Amino acid sequence: xxxxxxxxxxxxxxxxxxxxxxxxxxxxxxxxxxxxxxxxxxxxxxxxxxxxxxxxxxxxxxxxxxxxxxxxxxxxxxxxxxxxxxxxxxxxxxxxxxxxxxxxxxxxxxxxxxxxxxxxxxxxxxxxxxxxxxxxxxxxxxxxxxxxxxxxxxxxxxxxxxxxxxxxxxxxxxxxxxxxxxxxxxxxxxxxxxxxxxxxxxxxxxxxxxxxxxxxxxxxxxxxxxxxxxxxxxxxxxxxxxxxxxxx
Amino acid sequence: xxxxxxxxxxxxxxxxxxxxxxxxxxxxxxxxxxxxxxxxxxxxxxxxxxxxxxxxxxxxxxxxxxxxxxxxxxxxxxxxxxxxxxxxxxxxxxxxxxxxxxxxxxxxxxxxxxxxxxxxxxxxxxxxxxxxxxxxxxxxxxxxxxxxxxxxxxxxxxxxxxxxxxxxxxxxxxxxxxxxxxxxxxxx
Numbered sequence: 176x177x178x179x180x181x182x183x184x185x186x187x188x189x190x191x192x193x194x195x196x197x198x199x200x201x202x203x204x205x206x207x208x209x210x211x212x213x214x215x216x217x218x219x220x221x222x223x224x225x226x227x228x229x230x231x232x233x234x235x236x237x238x239x240x241x242x243x244x245x246x247x248x249x250x251x252x253x254x255x256x257x258x259x260x261x262x263x264x265x266x267x268x269x270x271x272x273x274x275x276x277x278x279x280x281x282x283x284x285x286x287x288x289x290x291x292x293x294x295x296x297x298x299x300x301x302x303x304x305x306x307x308x309x310x311x312x313x314x315x316x317x318x319x320x321x322x323x324x325x326x327x328x329x330x331x332x333x334x335x336x337x338x339x340x341x342x343x344x345x346x347x348x349x350x351x352x353x354x355x356x357x358x359x360x361x362x363x364x365x366x367x368x369x370x371x372x373x374x375x376x377x378x379x380x381x382x383x384x385x386x387x388x389x390x391x392x393x394x395x396x397x398x399x400x401x402x403x404x405x406x407x408x409x410x411x412x413x414x415x416x417x418x419x420x421x422x423x
Numbered sequence: 424x425x426x427x428x429x430x431x432x433x434x435x436x437x438x439x440x441x442x443x444x445x446x447x448x449x450x451x452x453x454x455x456x457x458x459x460x461x462x463x464x465x466x467x468x469x470x471x472x473x474x475x476x477x478x479x480x481x482x483x484x485x486x487x488x489x490x491x492x493x494x495x496x497x498x499x500x501x502x503x504x505x506x507x508x509x510x511x512x513x514x515x516x517x518x519x520x521x522x523x524x525x526x527x528x529x530x531x532x533x534x535x536x537x538x539x540x541x542x543x544x545x546x547x548x549x550x551x552x553x554x555x556x557x558x559x560x561x562x563x564x565x566x567x568x569x570x571x572x573x574x575x576x577x578x579x580x581x582x583x584x585x586x587x588x589x590x591x592x593x594x595x596x597x598x599x600x601x602x603x604x605x606x607x608x609x610x611x
Contacts, residue, residue, distance in 0.1 A: 186584055190558065192565050221591065222559055228540035229560035232451035234444060238461050242443060246436045246468060322433060370432055 178211050185211070189218055240396075247323075247370055247397030282381075285345070285372070289401045290388055292343055293363040296352065303339030303354055313340045313353065321349050323368045325398060328421035334358065335414055348372055355414060362404035362414055369399040382408065382415075391415040395422050435475050438484050439468060445561060446492055452556055453496045453505075455545060463499070467492040486563070486570040493553060493571065505549040543593040551586035558583055 181204055187193050188201045205211050234242075296302050305316040310327035318324070320342050330336060335355050343352035343365065350367035382391040389411040390403040402415040446467060451460040471478075471491050478487055496502040544552060550572075557563045557571060568583075569576045 186587060224540050225555065225559040228537050228544060229556050230448060231541055232448045234447040242468065246440060
């Protein structure tokens with residue numbers, strides 16, 4: 176029949192892959208030809224049902240978390256088999272305690288910088304850029320400003336309150352700085368992407384006392400957290416565990 | 424110091440993680456098995472990361488990732504088995520396009536459930552299945568599909584057309600088994 180040549184190109188037309196001039200001619204033809212219009216409609220429906228049926232499989236949450244972690248944790252210096260070696264390296268690190276000595280110095284330096292950030296921020300007349308006690312306001316504020324996402328803990332029935340947040344930099348790495356209050360003490364929470372920071376921090380959670388500050392730092396889901404302030408070590412620990420609990 | 428390398432790891436994450444769901448779905452369609460799909464995705468990311476330095480920024484990252492995934496699949500045991508059973512079209516490359524008698528497929532498609540469409544897709548030979556999914560689900564252009572599958576655009580078109588034709592035939596067979604004189608149809 177006359178429409179054979181049109182129908183031979185129908186799929187290409189519906190995939191929007193004809194040159195624009197031919198697309199226009201086709202549009203005009205389909206509007207005036209009942210048989211081509213019916214066929215086009217059928218094929219569009221087919222495309223739709225294939226599209227719907229084709230989105231059949233979603234990765235499990237567990238697999239997503241696993242992959243996210245792997246990709247985010249990409250260490251900088253290590254080479255090709257880093258993924259396979261990472262658990263081995265962690266185990267070795269735990270056993271060979273002596274190397275920790277050297278690392279300590281690097282960590283100490285970073286903790287010192289974090290303490291400086293905390294003090295300098297609180298000394299400023301405008302310590303926070305987003306002033307809000309609502310985590311649902313503060314969290315989205317960071318969107319597009321820092322290259323990762325994080326969750327903020329629910330504070331209801333705790334002694335902590337959120338004052339706000341600001342962007343910060345540690346060793347030229349952008350991160351989130353949140354300020355909390357507990358009984359007139361301000362506590363800073365810093366979050367950075369672990370892979371961006373210059374190593375040496377170890378993987379486990381660590382609490383230390385930096386001069387008059389307490390600090391707890393750990394790595395979770397590819398992010399590095401620092402919780403620090405002049406509140407009691409117990410308060411620091413409580414806030415830290417609220418954070419640990421909120422990141423799933 | 425490590426700044427440059429770390430930004431590239433960062434860049435990789437930013438580019439690659441948004442594709443995770445799509446890659447997984449595609450992997451599952453190829454392997455037809457959850458565990459194998461996970462292994463395949465994992466291997467794809469590992470390979471992509473290793474080869475990321477050779478990836479040219481500005482070229483099509485998505486096609487690049489899908490290409491790695493599919494090549495990894497095709498060289499796997501399941502993949503080799505899948506391609507072995509394909510009687511690759513004799514007239515590959517010749518842009519043969521399916522023309523059929525116009526049947527009101529609307530009616531038959533309404534009756535075809537989502538599961539029926541899914542099993543019909545799953546039954547397609549792998550070379551047809553992949554181009555169909557890249558086109559309909561990933562909404563890739565013919566050019567992108569050609570890049571991903573590493574064949575000329577003409578071949579993409581002929582495979583797509585064959586895939587659609589096979590699919591229509593399968594679905595028609597399924598929906599027509601009801602009162603027709605055909606005793607048995609194969610399939611499920």
